[in-house]
Amino acid sequence: MFFTQMAYAMGQAGGAQAGEGNPLTAFVPLLLMFAIFYFLLIRPQQKKAKEHQKLLANLKKGDYILTNGGIYGRIVGIDGEVLTIELADNVQIKVNRGYVAGLADSGQKDKPKSKEKK
Template sequence: MVSTAYAMAANGGAGAQQNPYSGIIMLVIMFAIFYFLLIRPQQKRAKQHRQLIENLKVGDQVTTAGGIHGRISALADDVVTVEIAQGVKVKFSRSSIVAVPGQNSDQ
């Protein structure tokens, strides 16, 4: 009984050998999937947002991350002054501007 079990284990172990590079190949495939589905689209969105922030000018209609809509009345290095109603001006960080209606953000 013991010799039969030993023979079956030895025979099954020899037939189940895999390519030693299969683990590395699977890791490379997993990284490629993560890159094309997660990393690359995020980098593209960050680049579009950076271009949007750089191209702001006085008079643009903007939407902030908080959902406030208004018109840019003044620009500084890191601060944007947005007029949300006549005579009501609010200062925002440039990075909080998320959209400029009228500009195509799908480029």
């Protein structure tokens, strides 16, 4: 009987101390983690997506582009969301505007290929 009274008394003292803390302090680490995720992951991704949307909206004929599939080409026609891309002379394909990864370096297309001496 003495053992049960002592265990009961110990249980009450521990329970009373656990409830005395400020409940707001439990949420501070969660708020800090969210702030870190926002500034290191979410915000940069949103900024990059906004820049990509701006790039897609400003595409025009004559731009050299790179598609998500790795195809380089020059835009020769635009019909809403469909771009006609010229890969070589008389070789054209159509791609959706959303599959454009970015602008390609147009300087590489204009340089003549040098011939090697054998």
